[in-house]
Amino acid sequence: xxxxxxxxxxxxxxxxxxxxxxxxxxxxxxxxxxxxxxxxxxxxxxxxxxxxxxxxxxxxxxxxxxxxxxxxxxxxxxxxxxxxxxxxxxxxxxxxxxxxxxxxxxxxxxxxxxxxxxx
Numbered sequence: 087x088x089x090x091x092x093x094x095x096x097x098x099x100x101x102x103x104x105x106x107x108x109x110x111x112x113x114x115x116x117x118x119x120x121x122x123x124x125x126x127x128x129x130x131x132x133x134x135x136x137x138x139x140x141x142x143x144x145x146x147x148x149x150x151x152x153x154x155x156x157x158x159x160x161x162x163x164x165x166x167x168x169x170x171x172x173x174x175x176x177x178x179x180x181x182x183x184x185x186x187x188x189x190x191x192x193x194x195x196x197x198x199x200x201x202x203x204x205x
Contacts, residue, residue: 087112089190093156093163096188096195100153100167109135114194121200122184147172149179161190167200 087095092112099107109132119129119138126138154166168183184202188195 087193089161089163090158092190093158097153097156097165112195114196118197122202123204145174147174163188
């Protein structure tokens with residue numbers, strides 16, 4: 087798949103609630119996932135990324151999610167993720183947005199990094 091095809095599939099699947107399909111079909115087994123901070127700031131490989139996803143599901147209820155159309159440059163693309171969530175342990179509801187930047191090599195996403203404000 088080309089970077090454009092991967093980016094378009096990621097947007098389509100995120101917006102239709104099929105994020106798991108992204109990990110199954112678009113991601114390299116050697117993925118590196120970087121967050122702006124927090125408990126899971128670096129995850130290397132699909133096992134660690136899966137654990138990060140489990141942590142997210144345990145701690146956040148998602149009320150809505152929207153992923154923007156991608157901006158593509160060679161082997162890179164970026165999207166804006168907007169979400170309305172409730173932090174389950176505290177009950178605090180929050181709307182936030184983040185920029186996701188993705189690197190593609192050999193037809194798979196090999197790196198993702200998320201940029202957002204820390205409160």
